[in-house]
Amino acid sequence: MTRDPVLRFTDKGIYCPAGDFYIDPWRPVTRALITHGHADHARDGMGSYLATHAALPVMRHRLGDITAEGISFGEIRQIGDAKVSFHPAGHVPGSAQIRIEVAGEVWVASGDYKVIDDGLSEPFEPVQCHHFITESTFGLPVFRWTEQSDVAADLNAWWRGCAAAGKTAFLGAYALGKAQRLMTMLDPDIGPILTHGAVENTNAVLRDQGIPLPETVPVTAELTPKDFSGALVLSPPSALGSKWARRFGPQESAFASGWMALRGVRRRRAGDRGFVISDHADWGGLLWAIRETGAENIYVTHGYTDIFTRYLNENGWNAQVVPTEFEGETLDAGDAA
Amino acid sequence: MKRFAALFNAIDQSNKTTVKVEALAAYFSDANEDDKLWTIALFSGRRPKRAVTTTRLREWGAEAAGIPLWLFEEAYPIVGDLAETIALVLPANTTTSDLTLSHWINALRALSDVEEPARKTFVLDAWQQLGGTERFLFNKLITGGFRVGISQKLMTRALSKATGKPEPELAHRLMGNWHPDDISWHALIEAEDASADASRPYPFYLAYALEDGPESLDNPDDWRAEWKWDGIRGQLILRDGAYYVWSRGEELMTDRFPELARAIDHIPPGTVLDGELLVWQAEADHPSSFNALQPRIGRKTVPKKLLSEAPVVLHAYDLLEWQGKDMRDTPFGERRALLENALHNLPGDVPVRLSPQLRFDSWSALGDYRDAAREVQAEGVMLKRADSPYLAGRKKGDWWKWKLDPLTIDAVMIYAQAGSGRRANLFTDFTFAVWNGNDLVPFTKAYSGLTDAEFKSITAWVRKNTLQRFGPVRQVTPHHVFEIAFEGIQASSRHKSGVALRFPRMSRWRKDKPLQEANTLADLNEMLRIYG
Numbered sequence: 047m048t049r050d051p052v053l054r055f056t057d058k059g060i061y062c063p064a065g066d067f068y069i070d071p072w073r074p075v076t077r078a079l080i081t082h083g084h085a086d087h088a089r090d091g092m093g094s095y096l097a098t099h100a101a102l103p104v105m106r107h108r109l110g111d112i113t114a115e116g117i118s119f120g121e122i123r124q125i126g127d128a129k130v131s132f133h134p135a136g137h138v139p140g141s142a143q144i145r146i147e148v149a150g151e152v153w154v155a156s157g158d159y160k161v162i163d164d165g166l167s168e169p170f171e172p173v174q175c176h177h178f179i180t181e182s183t184f185g186l187p188v189f190r191w192t193e194q195s196d197v198a199a200d201l202n203a204w205w206r207g208c209a210a211a212g213k214t215a216f217l218g219a220y221a222l223g224k225a226q227r228l229m230t231m232l233d234p235d236i237g238p239i240l241t242h243g244a245v246e247n248t249n250a251v252l253r254d255q256g257i258p259l260p261e262t263v264p265v266t267a268e269l270t271p272k273d274f275s276g277a278l279v280l281s282p283p284s285a286l287g288s289k290w291a292r293r294f295g296p297q298e299s300a301f302a303s304g305w306m307a308l309r310g311v312r313r314r315r316a317g318d319r320g321f322v323i324s325d326h327a328d329w330g331g332l333l334w335a336i337r338e339t340g341a342e343n344i345y346v347t348h349g350y351t352d353i354f355t356r357y358l359n360e361n362g363w364n365a366q367v368v369p370t371e372f373e374g375e376t377l378d379a380g381d382a383a
Numbered sequence: 384m385k386r387f388a389a390l391f392n393a394i395d396q397s398n399k400t401t402v403k404v405e406a407l408a409a410y411f412s413d414a415n416e417d418d419k420l421w422t423i424a425l426f427s428g429r430r431p432k433r434a435v436t437t438t439r440l441r442e443w444g445a446e447a448a449g450i451p452l453w454l455f456e457e458a459y460p461i462v463g464d465l466a467e468t469i470a471l472v473l474p475a476n477t478t479t480s481d482l483t484l485s486h487w488i489n490a491l492r493a494l495s496d497v498e499e500p501a502r503k504t505f506v507l508d509a510w511q512q513l514g515g516t517e518r519f520l521f522n523k524l525i526t527g528g529f530r531v532g533i534s535q536k537l538m539t540r541a542l543s544k545a546t547g548k549p550e551p552e553l554a555h556r557l558m559g560n561w562h563p564d565d566i567s568w569h570a571l572i573e574a575e576d577a578s579a580d581a582s583r584p585y586p587f588y589l590a591y592a593l594e595d596g597p598e599s600l601d602n603p604d605d606w607r608a609e610w611k612w613d614g615i616r617g618q619l620i621l622r623d624g625a626y627y628v629w630s631r632g633e634e635l636m637t638d639r640f641p642e643l644a645r646a647i648d649h650i651p652p653g654t655v656l657d658g659e660l661l662v663w664q665a666e667a668d669h670p671s672s673f674n675a676l677q678p679r680i681g682r683k684t685v686p687k688k689l690l691s692e693a694p695v696v697l698h699a700y701d702l703l704e705w706q707g708k709d710m711r712d713t714p715f716g717e718r719r720a721l722l723e724n725a726l727h728n729l730p731g732d733v734p735v736r737l738s739p740q741l742r743f744d745s746w747s748a749l750g751d752y753r754d755a756a757r758e759v760q761a762e763g764v765m766l767k768r769a770d771s772p773y774l775a776g777r778k779k780g781d782w783w784k785w786k787l788d789p790l791t792i793d794a795v796m797i798y799a800q801a802g803s804g805r806r807a808n809l810f811t812d813f814t815f816a817v818w819n820g821n822d823l824v825p826f827t828k829a830y831s832g833l834t835d836a837e838f839k840s841i842t843a844w845v846r847k848n849t850l851q852r853f854g855p856v857r858q859v860t861p862h863h864v865f866e867i868a869f870e871g872i873q874a875s876s877r878h879k880s881g882v883a884l885r886f887p888r889m890s891r892w893r894k895d896k897p898l899q900e901a902n903t904l905a906d907l908n909e910m911l912r913i914y915g
Contacts (some may be wrong), residue, residue, distance in 0.1 A: 186458045187450050188471035307471065309395070309519075310463045310807035314835070317397055353457045362450065 052128070052148045052177065053155065055345070055368050060155055060179070064148040065128030067096075069155045079130065081157025082141035083108060083222060096123075098132050099141030100168070100255065104222060107251045108331075119168065135159035136170030137325050138223030139257055145173050153177040154339060158348070160324065161331040164194060164227050166257070172338030179345040179368065180336060183326040184304050185354035191304070191328045198231040201321055204235050208298050209276035216291055216299040218283035218317075221245045223325055225280050226252060228302055229260050231323075237276030240265050242290075245280050271295065286317055304328070336363070386414055387422065387484040388516040394531050403533065407541035416568040417485035423571075424563045426538055427633075430527045434494035435502055437465060437526060447507055460855050463807025469510075471680055476514035491524055530804060535586070536776050546572060551586075554775045559583040560635050575745030581622040584629040585655065585703045585711065586775035590765060590782035597746045597766060597785060607715065607769050608741040608749055610761035611784050613673050613871070613885070614661035615680065616828075619643060619697055619735070620704075621654045628660075632812035638683055640695055645733045650725060653707030658699035658738060659818060665694070669759040673885055674873045698738040700765075701724060703773060711773035715781075718773070749785075756787050757914060762870060763787045789868035789886075790910060792902045793893055795823055796863045799845045800856045802830070810842040810857075813889075815867055817880070819904040826880035829867055832889035841892075864901045866891040872911050880904065882911050 050063045059071030067077040074091035076276050081087055081097075083104035088097070090109055099107060099116035106112065117123060122131045127149070132142035137158040144155045152175040159181065163169040181255075208215035219225045221244040224288065229249075232239060239262045241249060246264040253259055263269070265279065271294045285291055286299045299317030304324025312320035327335060336344060336358070346355045347368040358365035393406035404484035411419055424430070445455040450472060462468040482490075487509070494502045506525075513521050523529055539553040546553070556571060560582050600606060616631040626647050628637045637643075640660065648741070650656075661670035662679070677695050681684065702710055702722040710718055719740070726737045741764060743749040753764050763786035771781030794815035802811035813829050816823035841863070850859040868890035 186461060187448060187454060188458045188462055188468060190471070308462055308807065309467055310803070310805050313395075313805045314809075318398060350457075350461075353454065357451075357454055 052146055052151050052153045053179070062125075062128055062146055062148075064145070067125060067128075069144055070157065077125075079144055080105065081135065081144060081155065082138055083093050083218075084138070084158070087157060098140045099140050101142065102140070103251045103255045104140070104248065107247065120183035133173050134168035134171050135162060136164070136167050139167050139226070139252060141167060141223075143173060145175065151176055153179070154341070155179040156181065156259065158183070158326055159335065160327045161335050162191070162194065164230075164325070166227050166230055167223070167325075168353045170335070172335060173290070175339050175341045176344040177345065178336060178339045178341035179347060180332060182332065182346050182349035182351055182354040183334055184252060184324065184328050185346070185350040187329045189304060189307055189324075189328045190330060191322065191324060194231065194323070197321055197323050198233075201228070201231060201300075202233045202236060204298075204300060204319055204321075205232065205278050208278075209237050212275065212296060214271065214274075214294040214297040215278040216286055216294075216297055216317075217278055217280050217321075218286045218299065218301045219245075219303070220325075221282050224302060224323070225249075226257075226259055227325070228280060228323070229262065232260065232278060234260055236272050237278060238263055240269075240274060240277050240279040242279065242281035244282050244285075247269065265290075283315075384480065384482060384484055384487055384513065384517045384520065386410070387418060388520055390414075391520060391531065392516055394533060400537060403629050404537055404541045404544065407533070407538065408544035410818045411542055411545035415485070417563075418483055420563045420566070420568040420571065421485050421488055423538065423542075423557065425524075425529050426531065427535065427557060428528075429562055431488050431492050431524060432495065433525060433527070434491045435506060435525050439499070439503070440465070440469065440506070440522070440525060443503055443506060444472060447510060448472035448474065459566060460801055460803070461719075461808060463801075463803040463805075466526045467519055469522050470515075470519040471509050473518065476518065477511050479514070480512040480517075488523060488524060498512060522786065536715060548572070551775055553817050555583070557632060558586055559659065561630075562692050562738050572711045581625065582620060582627040582635065584618045584620060584627070584633075585657075585709075587616065587618070587631050587657070588774045588782060589631075589777040590784045591777060591779050593766070593783040593785040597749065597783070600766065600783070602744075603746055603749070603770055607719065607767050608743060608752065609738050609765045609767070610741070610752075610756065610759060611763045611765045611786060612659040612661055612670065612698060612738070613696075613762045614659040614670065614676060617658060617660045617697065618703070619646065619654075619656045619658065619699070621646060621650055621652050624652060632850045636680075638687060638742075639679060641685060642690065642695060642734045643697060646697075646735050649729050649733050651706070651733065653704060654725065655701070655704035656697065656699040656722070656735070657701035657703055658697045658735075660695050660697055663696040664692045664733075669761075670696075670698075672760055672871060672873055674875075674883065675896070694734065694737055696734040698736055700738040701773060714770040714772065715771040753785055755786065773790065787870075789870055789890070790872065790914060791868045791890060792907060792910070793864050793868050793896060793900070794826070795861045795898060796859065796865060797823055797825060797861055798856050799841075800857055806838075808842075809838050810845045811838055813865075815865065816861075817902050817904050817907055818899075822862055824880050826882060826904075827867060827869070827879065827884045827887045828867075829887045832868070837892060861898060864893040864896040864898060865889045866893055872907075872910060872915050874915055881909065882907055882915075 054061045058073040060069040060076055066073045067079055069079050070081055070087040071078050072089055076093040078092035079096045083101050088105050095112055095114035101112055102116045117132055119132055119134055122125045122129055125226055129147040131145045135141040135143045135157050146153045154173045154175040156179055159170055161170045219228055225245045241262045241264050251261055283301055300319035301315055302321040302323045304326055306320030306322045342364055344358050344363045344365040345368045346365055351367040355365045355367050390410045394403045397403055423857035438470055441455055445452045460466045509521055539550045542553045543550045562570055603852055618629045620627040626643055628640050628643060630636050662675040663670050678689055679693055702718045705721055741752050756763050766783040768781040794817055796813050797816045799810040800812040814825050814828050816825045845859055848860045849857040867887050869884040869887040871885035873883045
């Protein structure tokens, strides 16, 4: 007798028949388990949401009045015939991998993850399982991140140079996670850190839930740029070079993303500078994480799925591509990366 | 290599020409002379002889990175640059090196004398000593093609800052056939007599396009007009009893145009002509299409048969040197009179002719010439101010090209391919088709004409609407109609559709146009009949 697999890939997202719930669904469903609050994972219109206590505040902030419940990392919850628990994914504060056990078979849906400790997010913990669903945003051997401290040194040297030249430094980054991580990497002795409203709103939510962040000054209509010489402004990438940014006068702009590892993308996207800093695992990180799970069956989603899957199959895993609605959104919606 | 890498980063990390010029000028002031010379050479497209094939380089790169070759090959088009792909996949360097740029270049050139295993050892060893940008640049020394947004103009500006010499003189010094093997920094840039090289051409003066017609140029009497030919812009240099032919791309093409040797006997030495190389059949009163010229460009030696099938005539329109004297500061009107004199009474078998001036007394009269340009295989008309000097590079004001409006056809996008370099990861190279009954017949490719935002949007669409992949090429759902603009159309047996277009590009994304209303093969053939 064949029974249902623990998780199924459907046109609404990843479905668990034993618990009758979906993970990060992209169409309205009754019950959604959410790995983290980024817009492509936590969507509007679900009957109920379950996410980590640390991920919920941002979701409530973004999605408004939702029926949602929090869960602690490591806490085991029985949903139908499925035993469910959330484990740190290291992607952004509160982000989780979701472990589902049904009749002794263990699956882990990792959502987005990175394996290095960014000093802000709960560090990634490998979870032993039989079936592992992995992202592959940077699943190519050309992606290999340098130490965060080295990138921080480059970043601060750039900021210092801008300040010395009387220019405002504009740093573009995704408003949830990346921006806050960058804040912790910046050297506050160089000058004030100003924030775009989109970044500051997220800062406020994270501060409220007790995550310590450096002091920031929100950019408002009343703010006088010349009172903040030597400042660095954190903004969503879309605001770089905009009218909003231009009132600061002489400036340089930079963009922080894993894609900045590629010179072509850097030249196309980065303005003056590109800093290679990603909230996703690099090639080595993906392979390490997969090995640590001990899983034999790997499902590859989000990114270079075909290439990464082929590599895994050649190296002894039983891997397959997960078809998603959002295949290949990587580079172009990749501001979060 | 560290100093060169620092220069490269400074240039590559900035979009501002002032910053680039500053960085280059500083480098030209403090780097060692061999490095400076090689830097000029590299940034102007001169490179050391390739010491290792790119095939070997890929194999060794994959091997050193511990990845299968197929994986390397998959990553390459995503990165969009071979040198960079290798630099990225290799493990971090284990040591560092203080060796200079010219040292590495000389070491690479010495490789041509050793066996392959020794070459491999050298390259693998270099990869271990060089990290980051240095490793990328080392690979670039082998694969070639430094595209860093340093035009000849910026380089001469920086050199001028560093040496105090005027820009036009430096531009002239950098022209021509020099190579770091045969010349020193001192001889190229600093020595008093830089004109020793008899083959050295002058920097070409390039015209801007006139977008809105010539009315804004005021008095027609101040202007001279010629056909804008669709051939190869070239300089014919006659010095010391020899002749040299240079293309606008600064390529020495003398061997490709042996018929021009006839000029030596009839035009005095110390003459430099600027003009257009065109295929011209004796009995015709206008040139053949650009297509007829193609086989003449493609080969270094010209077989007799091709010489008689596609004879080339230089249509001269300017005189840059006369009796050994640089004429570029003389007003165009006077240069033209001297040119007419110089070419007066040339025997008919000398393949140099005067490009005629078009007489007009009003802008509308000139407009009539422009409208008739296709009849003489011209692309439009050129306007030159009668009192203008011959400048270097593309400068606004004195020379304008007033081109014909392009031909256009509405076509369906059927294949897409990612670009490379700056366009890596974006779908930018498309194949277009027209209807033939219910079939779509591909007839052209086009790469340019869309904005970055449009490329981004079409890229997202291609990813979601791929029907089939053939290597890097994706067949997509026929859906989008684009207006394709082009300058000319020719019958071609090499193309499935039977036609070849000149300069095809995407002029408009016809989101308003339903798929079924794209043009047909019959429409294309009708254009071929009229304009071919």
